[in-house]
Amino acid sequence: MHIDQDEPRLLRVLGLREGIAIHVGCIIGSGIFLKPASIAGYLEATGPMLLVWVVAGLLTLFGALSVAELSAVLPHTGGPYVYLRESFGRVWGFLFSWNDFFINKAGSAAAVAIAFTTFAGHFFPQLSPGHDLYSATFVLFGESFRCTLGWNQLVALGIIGLVTVINVRGVQFGGWVMNIFTTAKLAALVGLTVAAATSSHGSATHFLPWWPQEMSWQYLSAFGLALNSALWAYDGWITVTLNSGEFRNPQRDLPLSLIAGTLIVIVTYLAANLAFAYIIPLSQMVGSPRIAADVAALVLGPIGASLIIAGIMCSTFGTTNGELLSGPRTLYAGGADGVFPRAFGKVHPRFRTPHVAILTLGVWGMILTFSGTFDQITNYVVFTSWGFYAMTALAVIVMRRKLPHAERPYKAWGYPYVTIIFVGVTVWFLWNVAVNETRDALIGIALLLMGLPLYVFWSRKSPRS
Numbered sequence: 001m002h003i004d005q006d007e008p009r010l011l012r013v014l015g016l017r018e019g020i021a022i023h024v025g026c027i028i029g030s031g032i033f034l035k036p037a038s039i040a041g042y043l044e045a046t047g048p049m050l051l052v053w054v055v056a057g058l059l060t061l062f063g064a065l066s067v068a069e070l071s072a073v074l075p076h077t078g079g080p081y082v083y084l085r086e087s088f089g090r091v092w093g094f095l096f097s098w099n100d101f102f103i104n105k106a107g108s109a110a111a112v113a114i115a116f117t118t119f120a121g122h123f124f125p126q127l128s129p130g131h132d133l134y135s136a137t138f139v140l141f142g143e144s145f146r147c148t149l150g151w152n153q154l155v156a157l158g159i160i161g162l163v164t165v166i167n168v169r170g171v172q173f174g175g176w177v178m179n180i181f182t183t184a185k186l187a188a189l190v191g192l193t194v195a196a197a198t199s200s201h202g203s204a205t206h207f208l209p210w211w212p213q214e215m216s217w218q219y220l221s222a223f224g225l226a227l228n229s230a231l232w233a234y235d236g237w238i239t240v241t242l243n244s245g246e247f248r249n250p251q252r253d254l255p256l257s258l259i260a261g262t263l264i265v266i267v268t269y270l271a272a273n274l275a276f277a278y279i280i281p282l283s284q285m286v287g288s289p290r291i292a293a294d295v296a297a298l299v300l301g302p303i304g305a306s307l308i309i310a311g312i313m314c315s316t317f318g319t320t321n322g323e324l325l326s327g328p329r330t331l332y333a334g335g336a337d338g339v340f341p342r343a344f345g346k347v348h349p350r351f352r353t354p355h356v357a358i359l360t361l362g363v364w365g366m367i368l369t370f371s372g373t374f375d376q377i378t379n380y381v382v383f384t385s386w387g388f389y390a391m392t393a394l395a396v397i398v399m400r401r402k403l404p405h406a407e408r409p410y411k412a413w414g415y416p417y418v419t420i421i422f423v424g425v426t427v428w429f430l431w432n433v434a435v436n437e438t439r440d441a442l443i444g445i446a447l448l449l450m451g452l453p454l455y456v457f458w459s460r461k462s463p464r465s
Helices: 016-027 031-043 046-073 080-088 090-120 151-168 171-197 217-234 239-246 250-279 291-326 328-337 355-368 374-402 417-436 438-449 451-461
Strands: 132-140 143-150
Touching (some): 016 171, 016 239, 016 250, 016 291, 031 046, 031 090, 031 217, 031 250, 046 217, 046 250, 046 374, 046 417, 080 328, 090 151, 090 291, 090 328, 090 355, 090 374, 143 151, 151 171, 151 355, 171 250, 171 291, 217 250, 217 374, 217 417, 239 250, 239 328, 250 291, 291 328, 291 355, 328 355, 374 438, 417 438, 438 451
């Protein structure tokens, strides 16, 4: 990675507290508050619904256990960009950055900002979906796409703009915001879970049916599609590694942040899903646009529900901030390395942040808010992202062979079996999505391949130093 010695550099100011806050804050966003309803629609039984969250959680934990080793061996800003570049070659690092920046992080910022407005609709009905100021439908590659402009999208634009400014002004400021909003979102989620578990509105009969009457390949396929929704709720687990170059002690704090933060999220998600199912029967859960808000209204009444929804809005705001805090670092790393324009690798002389990369992500995230609904955006994000997560896990095996004598402050637990299980389940999940959600998979692949001509152009223009 080429960086002029006279140019300003990123600051190493983050510690373990910020690492866990970024990790938990980027995972827990809107998914746990919205996705249980769509998962119930796929599976129609409580046992498989909970099993989906367990499988997604274990898959995320296995990935975190593997990537934690890489974060200790290669503690550089850009995270998986660096891991894939050193393991499989420069083009794979570029493709990860292209996908992560232009599809994953920008798409996630757009989706979560839209989710913020969905819950804000509790207080301001004009922000609820369906209040469009303008809508149009166009056809691309034989598929129809609907572009809308509503009050909810205007507010989402403002949210993304605000967090863009916050993170341009400094990583320490952005980390401080993450600490506050991660604490708020955990307090809201834990408070709602405890209130539901102790409420008189709950009933064990709401868990029925516990298991489907018969299992089939079609049901296994439905399980895979439900897993797509659950993995969205866990997505962001790799994000904290993008800030590796801004930790004071990355070899210690990054592995601890990955493992401890993932365990916190798994326990929190399982408890929340049990609480939701205890209050609302499965048949009524299906199709609920704001399942957490519905639970809060039943358990706590109007005032309590408003407080919980305010906490959920804090959650979605914090996650949007996390996308703009960490996401631009992958483009910064590519810019400094010459696979993207050098301007993306510039650091602001006063704020010491990759301001060009941050502003670019903010603007692109704003544009993506016009691309569709929450579910439509998330479907594009998950497919291609998890393909790169599988490659990143495989990089642990490759780097063990390439750098057998490198210092490893943390070694992946269960190596190589945990890594192989993670990759195997991920490949099955990707195949299932490709078969059953072919259009979304093809769109994700097409968006990814669009970056290759640019890679050739930028690499020739700026050969690696």
